[in-house]
Amino acid sequence: MNAPIRYAEALLTGMLGTFGLDIEYVRAEKNTLYYLDEDGAEVPVLDLIGGWGSLMLGHNHPEIVSYAKELLDTGWPTHSQHSSHPVADQVGAALNQIIGRELPGAEPYTITFANSGAEGIETAVKHCEFDRVLRLKTLFEEIEWNADVALKAVLGGSAALPDDTSLLPGEVPAPTTIEEFGALLGAVAEHNIARAGTSPVFFALERAFHGKLVGSLQFTFNPIFRAAFASLGPAVNFVPPNDAEAFESAVAAHRVTVLDVQVVDGKVTLVERDLPVIAGLIVEPIQGEGGIHALTAEFAARIRQICDTVQCPIVVDEIQSGMGRTGKFLASSHIGLLGDYFVLGKSLGGGIAKSSVILIRQSRYRPEFELVHSSTFAKDGFSTAIARRTIEILEADDGAAYDRAAERGERILGMLRELAAEFPDVVVDVRGKGLLIGVEFADQSQASSPVIREKARAGLLVFQLGSYLELAHHIRTGPTASVPTMLRIEPSIHISDQEIEQMRTGLTEVCRILRHQDALPLVYP
Numbered sequence: 001m002n003a004p005i006r007y008a009e010a011l012l013t014g015m016l017g018t019f020g021l022d023i024e025y026v027r028a029e030k031n032t033l034y035y036l037d038e039d040g041a042e043v044p045v046l047d048l049i050g051g052w053g054s055l056m057l058g059h060n061h062p063e064i065v066s067y068a069k070e071l072l073d074t075g076w077p078t079h080s081q082h083s084s085h086p087v088a089d090q091v092g093a094a095l096n097q098i099i100g101r102e103l104p105g106a107e108p109y110t111i112t113f114a115n116s117g118a119e120g121i122e123t124a125v126k127h128c129e130f131d132r133v134l135r136l137k138t139l140f141e142e143i144e145w146n147a148d149v150a151l152k153a154v155l156g157g158s159a160a161l162p163d164d165t166s167l168l169p170g171e172v173p174a175p176t177t178i179e180e181f182g183a184l185l186g187a188v189a190e191h192n193i194a195r196a197g198t199s200p201v202f203f204a205l206e207r208a209f210h211g212k213l214v215g216s217l218q219f220t221f222n223p224i225f226r227a228a229f230a231s232l233g234p235a236v237n238f239v240p241p242n243d244a245e246a247f248e249s250a251v252a253a254h255r256v257t258v259l260d261v262q263v264v265d266g267k268v269t270l271v272e273r274d275l276p277v278i279a280g281l282i283v284e285p286i287q288g289e290g291g292i293h294a295l296t297a298e299f300a301a302r303i304r305q306i307c308d309t310v311q312c313p314i315v316v317d318e319i320q321s322g323m324g325r326t327g328k329f330l331a332s333s334h335i336g337l338l339g340d341y342f343v344l345g346k347s348l349g350g351g352i353a354k355s356s357v358i359l360i361r362q363s364r365y366r367p368e369f370e371l372v373h374s375s376t377f378a379k380d381g382f383s384t385a386i387a388r389r390t391i392e393i394l395e396a397d398d399g400a401a402y403d404r405a406a407e408r409g410e411r412i413l414g415m416l417r418e419l420a421a422e423f424p425d426v427v428v429d430v431r432g433k434g435l436l437i438g439v440e441f442a443d444q445s446q447a448s449s450p451v452i453r454e455k456a457r458a459g460l461l462v463f464q465l466g467s468y469l470e471l472a473h474h475i476r477t478g479p480t481a482s483v484p485t486m487l488r489i490e491p492s493i494h495i496s497d498q499e500i501e502q503m504r505t506g507l508t509e510v511c512r513i514l515r516h517q518d519a520l521p522l523v524y525p
């Protein structure tokens, strides 16, 4: 019989096939995916990819599955747009309670729903720009008002004409008549209008990953993903993580001012005002796809200060690091990073639904946004109810799930550190927090084994190792999106001691293979 034609991602599936990874899984529970062998018997595979981070509670968590069934069986409305959604408010209330607990002093956040992580980022970015444009509008209204006040004051004789015009570019003489003052106001308006259209300036961090849609992609650092589409979105300024001075200088370099005409001590005076050009900074508290790198508490405090002085909102992308994965609900809580926005996704859907949320600090929130932004599926009844239940499960028993993520994570990290100590020639680093972990292997592009060397040069070594782990040890793993030498480990909180030992056995073999440059098991697992 001919093989069926593939219509969906045939190239990618074909590539996976060359590594023996084009496996069809037919059942899933906790950290296990099952496929069928030739005799139709189920073969369990330990899943360390965990839906690339969407499975904090594992595959098909029984409580979420039975709640989903209940919602469907009872005819719970999934699509009832433009109506009251108390469940969405309950999700907002629960998340606010958590933020208040983990980041004491935080003001309330409004909640906006989206469908995926990338969409959540784009919604946040869109709101940042909306807020900036409205701030711009307010500034120009104030400037117009002040010019009017100044003109009336001069005409009424309560203010003297300005005698210093040096803030205007070019040699503009100080006005001596009301006509000349009118011309000066015209020159100021022209100067301001020329600057009003300055494009917004967004900042993100080097190594960042914020999604792959045309907008969110601009904030994703890796040029492999971004370069071809760079003209489709805003030019983002990437600054090095944990280098507050670099960020401060970049912010200063983008400062743009306009001129205001104010009456000061009875004299019309030209005053510089900052144009709201800086639109936002986006950060992951622990970079996931960029190779598991944490921001420091010092950097978090400094960017908060710098952003406050220029009114730049901080968007904290907790899509991968949030939902308890690092041992607290928000990874930001470890470093006291108070975002103006928090974006959550992935595990928010309990491993079943697709949902993301954007939490926006109320003092920055623009309610008019609700009139210009929507999506058919966002805030749908099913996903929103599942999100509420997922948060309830995480919060149950005083947040036992977070403690478990921390404890399991330490156990895995401990095992991996032992491995790194045994194979320092092979394992460069083991890092992470809670269940967001990466193992970085030494560069093998000069390896003596041709198989290992060629795969490393093609950036595919981790796929080859993953293939071996899958076929020989029934362990499913993969790289992070931007670090081809890193194996990512993001299991659910259900990971057992036995599964950690299974991981140890598989990874020990991988280290032996690399140490001895013995590629045979890679080719014939």
Ligand code: PMP
Binding pocket: 052, 116, 117, 118, 119, 121, 209, 210, 211, 212, 284, 288, 289, 317, 318, 319, 320, 321, 345, 346
């Ligand atoms: N932000 C971060 C930090 C992510 O890790 C990801 C996905 N890996 C995204 C955004 C994009 O999320 P999604 O794939 O749901 O669009």
